[in-house]
Amino acid sequence: MNSTTKKDKWIIGSLLFLSFVPSVAGLVRIFQLTTGSGYTVENQRFFDDPIPVLFHIVSVLIYSIFGAFQFAPGFRNQHLTWHRRSGRALVFFGLTSAISGIWLTLAYPKVPTDGDWLFGIRLFVGFWMLFCLVLGFGFALRRKFHLHSHWMIRGYAIGMGAGTQVFTHLPWFVIVGGDPSGVPRDLMMGAGWFLNFLFAEWIIRKKGK
Template identity: 30%
Template sequence: MNNLQKVGGTAVPQINPANQKNNLKKGWLAPALLLALGSLNVLSGAMQLNNIQQGPPPVPDEFTAMQYFLMPIPIVLHIVGGILFNLLGPLQFAPAIWQRWPQWHRWSGRLLIVAGFMVAFSGLWMNHFYPAYGGVLKYSGIMVNSLGLAVSLLIAVRAILVRDIPHHRVWMMRAIAFGLGPATQRLFVLPIFFITGSISNLMIGFVIWLGFSLNLLVVEWILWRERTGKSNGEVQHDGRILGQKSVRI
């Protein structure tokens, strides 16, 4: 029979230190998967930065984005912000980090917020002012993706300022879903391009919507499982107590 302890007036099972250590190791699975997915954005961004640094090719082809060379600041801000966001975002959900190094968690989280806004607002600017391609579906998809990222970050920041940890976590999960939308897009775009050698404007727009929509569906499914699959006050796998705002993450 499990020993009980009082938490906020509720009797909950005591956490076995050995089990907690094993659970912390298991807590790396989700961040590792997010890092693996985000690495697609990181590698693509690094390649784009290298291309911009080298300058435009002598004879541009149909895949050359000349606007990046003529006006590089927005795309450079977008790429640098995206690399930081994709590297730091997954680590915010690693229990071993925010439990053992809370200061690092908080300061890296602040940098993550700044990087996220860089991605969102530079994306909106480029979507409107760079030469149009991809049609209405692409334009509206980037608008929704960028605004969704910015709004999610704003709500997450507001929540953490009033110490509302559960809502902060929920909205950061949604921000990550929007921020990793381009990585999910590449899971579909790259195979299509390698097979067919081209990709239509309609497909570009469709895949943009598909990327962040799939990510959001996964996040909402996880949140739904947490709401329906756990009783109030039950200990989660990483040792947090549901519904306790005083726990710092």
């Protein structure tokens, strides 16, 4: 096994691991919505209007899982045709994920556990992801692949926020217990996206050296 292969496996494995809990949660939500099980007051909004959330979950699942293979340099270089073709599809699913996330934020009623900040945070990250993907795709069309890579990293990092939020919530679950609400929930949700943003910028600057 050469060093490139080891690096590829580490990158793909880490990203798939990060997407594991949100993917399982998404599959559970799909099962609930398609079978009518697990109805509660907290998730009533999903049952009242299930189509947008189903679009969001499916898009996020495809984008997060298959997107992991786009960032492994050895795998990408050995499968350039696959990278280009699947990349176009993943841009579509990434855009669908961002747009549906914005729609859910604007159209669905606010849940009691959300604080006043989370609405604005969700809108910001949704539009930021949208901006990153559009810009990244535009740079690919212009064959500016260096900038294309940078903006796709940013877009994917924001799209993987739910995976990091599992870890930003973990101290609360261990120390306090129960589901957080209000400002603590807003801060923990925001921290997941912010940490991914910082990590993406670190990766981009590391690549530039």
